[in-house]
Amino acid sequence: MVINLLQKINFPNLSIKQRLVLQLVIVSILIAFSLFFLIKNITNQVMTTTQDRLLTASLNSIIDKFYTSNKDISLDLPYDTFSLLGAISEDKLFYKINYNDKFLTGYQKFPMVLKYGNLRKPIFYNLIFENEKIRVAAIKHSIYVNGKKNLLFIKIGQTLNFQSSISSQITNNLLLIILIFLVLSIILVLLATRISLQPITLLANDLNKRKPNDLTLVKNNVPIELAPLVLSLNSFVKKFRGVLRTTETFVAEAAHHIRTPLSIVKSESEIAFLKSKTKSNREHLRNIIRSIDETNRYTTQLLDNAMVLYRLEKLEKQNFSITKSLVHLINVFKPAADLKDINFSTTFNFKSKFIVTDKLLFETAIRNLIDNSIKYAPIETNINLDYKFFNNVHEIKIKNQINKKLNTSKSALFKRFYRGQNSKNIIGSGLGLSLVNEIILGLNGQFKILKYKEKEFCISVQFFC
């Protein structure tokens, strides 16, 4: 029944900890109450038994004091017995003794009883006499007078001060103990719940600390109860990884399969363009080529994204020279930059400073940034790559001029597929900056846009040692 009750107390809106605490506290209170009443009951029983034994002892001493005189029976009531009976607790004393069916001595109006016990086993009653509750021991005892058997009916009763005074003491002490027990058990409950829920808390913290792209398996040093959860988490992660892999493969394959025909279309269109004579033909072909370029950019960015997602999960750290890498990337873009008469300048305050990180992702990020700069920089301007290593921080800055002011917020620039206001004539997918941000964050770096409002655009990428 208690378990049903506990199951009902499964308030849906409470946390596990609160539920646990509530249930345990309720159980504690129930136990406390039960204990209280149980102990009280036991002590009451003990008290009654003690009193009963006293009464029995008194009966014994009374029996000893019967004597016959002149064929008559008489009783020399024992003073000490009566004195003792009341000594402990100032209880009132009543008695009645009948000899056969005749009243011998005592209180005539003493209440009747149904049955009498005997000296070895008196029968006890709870009666009321003179407005007092009394505990009565009743026996009948045979006594031989002149060879004839006679019966003595003896009832002796005592008020219950004996019980109640000690009872109230016990109750007070008991209440105190139970209260302490409750307080202690509540403390223990709180402690125990915290400790038992710790694995969950640890697991939760562990999962919270993860970066969004973290797809490493969850460590399985958890208690048995959490093992299924961790197992399913991990299988989910594996599935997701698998999905990612599949997607990545799919995307790569798709990209490849898109690119090849795209390349063909582009080159054919270019040939046609170069051969075309009329202005309108040239325009049409130019438009076709622009569309191809746009498609190509999107495909590239999508592929990059997939690659980054996958790669961030399993970084391949390498020790390489930042300056060497930057120089290489500049060389890669030089022809494209030259077409727009854009010059690269570099300011490195280190000839060759090494960094340990995923080289591929690093270069992808920088590549995207340089590509971005070239796209948006007006012709005959300068793109500056600045690198410095200071206070254990690698900082790469890329500065270029832009045609128009950008009247947008920084956060908007990071949004996927965001195209700036000055990007009308520029082919791009808008994935660039958000991708760079993801990569840099994944490599534990910081990506900031320092200037973007005036006609200058400056970004900063920081890596901490």
Add this chain to the structure above:
Amino acid sequence: MYFSSIFLLIFLITFKAHSLVIETINEYGPKKNYPDLNILSSTDVDVFEPLIKLFVKDNKQIRIRYVTASTSDIYKEITNSNKSNFDLVISSAMDLQMKLANDGFALDIENIEKSAIPEWSMWRKQIVGFSIEPIVTVISKADFNIKIPKTRRDLISILRNNPNKFYKKIITYDINKSGAGFLFASQDERQSESFWRLAEVMGSLKTKVVCCSSKMLDAVNSRESYIAYNIIGSYAEQRARKQKNLIVVYPYDYTLLLLRSAIIPKNSKNKANANIFLKFLLSKPGQKILEKKGMLSIKNKKIFKKGNIKLIRLDTGLLVYLDKLKRKRFLSEWNEALFQ
């Protein structure tokens, strides 16, 4: 205030119908038709009067009636309770007070600080002792040229050795009539077997029995008796101060110490006043004024050094000698011994 006793004589007559034998009746306090506190006591009025007067001074609105009677009459009065209307019952018969309380004739006393009085002086918040009394032997100085008996044994041998001297010269309580006397004798029996030997000897010398301590003291003072056995100590000491013939002896073998106690009878209509009076009775000034009259304060500790003091315990043991059979047996034996 004493004038009102004339009016009260009329009450006496009506009380007679009640079968209470009133010894004295006095009223104190403001003039009223009916008392605010009706006290029934076995203690002499001269002993209590100063206390009552002091009380009435501080409690100007309470009119007190102080009625004295014998201890057994007091018991009878309270147990025929339908007509009685007393608010406080004072008696030196501890056993009778105990029986009253045990049998449900007493009300709970309120406002008594347990720490203010010894634990043996209160029973169940229904009986409270306010003064202690040693039970002594008084001897006529003039007639005792022999060694003064320090123990009962001594007394027995003196009596046995000088039968002629002490023939008809011993006086004690008639325990058939006096509740107090019965108490003393029964407690004597409890304490030692020498009691019956003493009783025998006393009987053989035709001991005189009377109702009360005062009469016994008068007898010794007038040299009518040479030995008064089982006398209330305070009375003896008071008298002995003035009457130089009286020597008070605290027997060495044991000296009984009794408790003068008070109960509030269940029919009382002035419970509150009774409680106030009791509180005063037990207070320092109350106790002091009793001591002035020769009584011992309940808190007195010196008395316990006077001899082998045996305090009669205020417990249900006291009921035993009041048991029909026991009492009958005791009395018959005592009578047999004393009246040979």
Add this chain to the structure above:
Amino acid sequence: MKTLIIEDTKKLADTLQKFFSMNGNNADISYNLEDAYHYVEITHYDIILLDIMLPDGDGRDFLQKLRKKNNLTPIIVMTAKFEISDKVDILDLGADDYIIKPFEFIELEARCRAVLRRKNNNHQHTLAFGNVNLFPQTATIEINGHAQSLRNRELRLLEIFFNSPNIIFSKNQITDRIFSISDIVSENTIEVYVARIRKKIEKSNVILETMRGIGYKLTTKN
């Protein structure tokens, strides 16, 4: 310039070949590595365009093998994949540059020029016309000992004229050679560049003559 195109996508290879021929350059095609090895053994090429994914093998093997044989022909790798998830850098294997498909011809051309320039470091390649000397490697022009630096587009423009003096080039032809097809080029952009060039060569005996309605040609004064 003799070019070898190693590409398995036939259409792409053909259009590349067409492009090169439009610029007056010879290009051979090999659709697989086996043929490529063969070609390389027989002929000397000025530049090789190499695809990575070939039906009979990885282009990188070809690259490595060639370099092992001490063949130093400039190679530009054409790759469809943007990221190089292969551990070894293409350049470390011996390629001179790489370009990602799909690409613009003009970019390919620029890379070829750059690669060739680097390769021919020893002798400064000079173009001369009249009393003007053009140094593409340093992007300078020298008139009677007086040197001026050139911007990239200016250089490119002069290269076209110096390579084919007294030949008329239409605006379109010039545009196609200097700007990317996707760039929006306004009518007077060319004129702006022509004006700049004219300023730079005004002290020489060379002029850039406007042929109204037809185009421009580089010619000597008088």
